[in-house]
Amino acid sequence: MSPQVPVVKFNNNLKFPIIGLGTWKSKPDEVYQAVKDAIDIGYRHFDCAYFYLNEKEVGIAINDKIKEGAVKREELFITTKLWNTDHRKELVVPALKRSLELLNLEYVDLYLVHWPMALKEGFGLSPKDENGKTLFGDVSYIDTWKGMEDCVKLGLAKSIGLSNFNHKQIQKIIDIAEIKPVNNQFECHPYFNQSKLIEFCFKHNITVTAFGPLGLPYRPLRPGTTTLLEDPILKNVSEKYKKSPAQILIKYQIQRNVVVIPKSVTKSRISSNIDIFDFTISPGDMELLNSLNKPDGRYILLDDYKEHPDYPFNEEF
Numbered sequence: 001m002s003p004q005v006p007v008v009k010f011n012n013n014l015k016f017p018i019i020g021l022g023t024w025k026s027k028p029d030e031v032y033q034a035v036k037d038a039i040d041i042g043y044r045h046f047d048c049a050y051f052y053l054n055e056k057e058v059g060i061a062i063n064d065k066i067k068e069g070a071v072k073r074e075e076l077f078i079t080t081k082l083w084n085t086d087h088r089k090e091l092v093v094p095a096l097k098r099s100l101e102l103l104n105l106e107y108v109d110l111y112l113v114h115w116p117m118a119l120k121e122g123f124g125l126s127p128k129d130e131n132g133k134t135l136f137g138d139v140s141y142i143d144t145w146k147g148m149e150d151c152v153k154l155g156l157a158k159s160i161g162l163s164n165f166n167h168k169q170i171q172k173i174i175d176i177a178e179i180k181p182v183n184n185q186f187e188c189h190p191y192f193n194q195s196k197l198i199e200f201c202f203k204h205n206i207t208v209t210a211f212g213p214l215g216l217p218y219r220p221l222r223p224g225t226t227t228l229l230e231d232p233i234l235k236n237v238s239e240k241y242k243k244s245p246a247q248i249l250i251k252y253q254i255q256r257n258v259v260v261i262p263k264s265v266t267k268s269r270i271s272s273n274i275d276i277f278d279f280t281i282s283p284g285d286m287e288l289l290n291s292l293n294k295p296d297g298r299y300i301l302l303d304d305y306k307e308h309p310d311y312p313f314n315e316e317f
C-alpha cells in the first residue's frame with residue numbers, strides 16, 4: 001500500500017510532499033523505470049533540473065503513469081531548476097518552456113534558480129576558456145528573479161524558489177520580490193546540518209529542501225574518513241530503531257520539517273527510503289545526529305566557481 005506522505009505548506013498555500021525522488025546522476029534509461037517505480041510505491045514529488053539532462057525521460061515516465069490512470073497530474077509535485085547560463089531575465093521564461101517541453105508538462109509546481117551565480121551564455125552548460133577556466137556571466141540574481149516572477153505570471157510555474165543561496169542572498173531577493181521565494185534547496189545532512197540557514201529560512205516563511213541527504217555516498221572520500229552511511233554513531237542509531245542508516249537520515253530531515261529528496265534508481269531502495277513513517281527518532285537521538293556536524297562537512301563546493309562574485313559559500317550560512 002502507498003504510504004501517506006505528509007505535506008509542508010508554502011506561503012502561497014501550495015502543498016509540498018515532504019519526501020521526493022532526486023534525479024541527479026540517474027542515467028536517462030534508469031530514470032524512466034525509477035520514476036515509474038516511485039509512483040507505484042507512493043512518491044508524488046520529483047526533483048529535476050535542466051542540468052541533469054534527463055528531464056525528457058522523467059517526463060515520459062510521468063506521462064505514461066498518468067495515461068495508465070495510476071496518478072493524476074494534480075496529485076504530482078514536479079520541481080525543476082533554471083541553469084546558470086540562462087540567468088538573463090529574458091532567457092528565464094524560454095528556459096522554463098524548454099524544460100516543460102522536455103518534461104511534456106504544462107506547468108511545474110516549483111521552479112528554482114539552481115545557483116546564485118550566472119555563467120556566460122551561449123557556450124554550453126559549462127562554458128570554459130581555452131585554459132579550462134569557467135567563464136562567468138555578469139547577470140545579477142536580482143534580474144534573474146524578475147524572470148522567475150514572469151514564469152508564475154504566465155502560469156508556467158505554480159511557485160518559485162532558490163537553491164544554494166546563502167542568507168544574505170536570500171534577503172536581497174526578499175527585499176525586491178513581488179512574488180516571494182517559497183523554498184531554498186541546499187546540501188544538508190548530519191555532517192553539514194545547516195541549522196542556521198534552516199532557522200533563517202523558516203523565520204522568513206521559506207521552506208527548505210535538503211539535497212544530498214544520504215551524505216552523497218558516491219563522492220570521493222577524504223583521507224581517513226568514511227561515508228556518512230557508514231558512520232559508527234549513525235549505525236548505532238540505526239540498530240536501535242531497526243531501520244537502515246538511510247532511513248534514519250531521511251527521517252532526521254522530516255522531523256526537522258525539512259523536505260528531503262533522496263536519489264535512487266534501485267527499486268528496493270526507492271521503496272525503503274519512503275518506508276519511514278512508522279517510527280520516531282527521540283529528541284536525544286536527534287541531538288546525537290546533530291552532533292555529527294563538521295565545519296568541513298559540505299561536499300558540493302563547486303571549486304571552479306570560487307572566484308565568482310556571487311559564490312555563496314564564503315558566508316558562514
Ligand SMILES: NC(=O)C1=CN([C@@H]2O[C@H](COP(=O)(O)OP(=O)(O)OC[C@H]3O[C@@H](n4cnc5c(N)ncnc54)[C@H](OP(=O)(O)O)[C@@H]3O)[C@@H](O)[C@H]2O)C=CC1
Pocket residue numbers: 021022023024025047048114163164185186210211212213214215216217218229244246247261262263264265266269270272273300
Ligand atoms: N540543487 C542542487 O544544487 C543539487 C540538488 N541535488 C538534488 O538532490 C538529490 C539527492 O542528492 P544526491 O546528490 O543524489 O545524493 P543522495 O544523498 O541522495 O545520495 C544518492 C546516492 O545514494 C544511493 N542510495 C540511495 N538510497 C540508498 C540506500 N537506501 N542505501 C544506500 N545507498 C542509497 C544512490 O544509489 P542508487 O541510485 O544506485 O540506488 C546514490 O548513489 C539529487 O538527485 C538532486 O535531485 C543534488 C545535488 C545538488
Ligand SMILES: O=C1CO[C@H](CO)[C@@H](O)[C@@H]1O
Pocket residue numbers: 024049051114300
Ligand atoms: O544539482 C547539481 C548537481 O551537481 C552539480 C555539481 O557538479 C551542481 O552544479 C548542481 O547543483
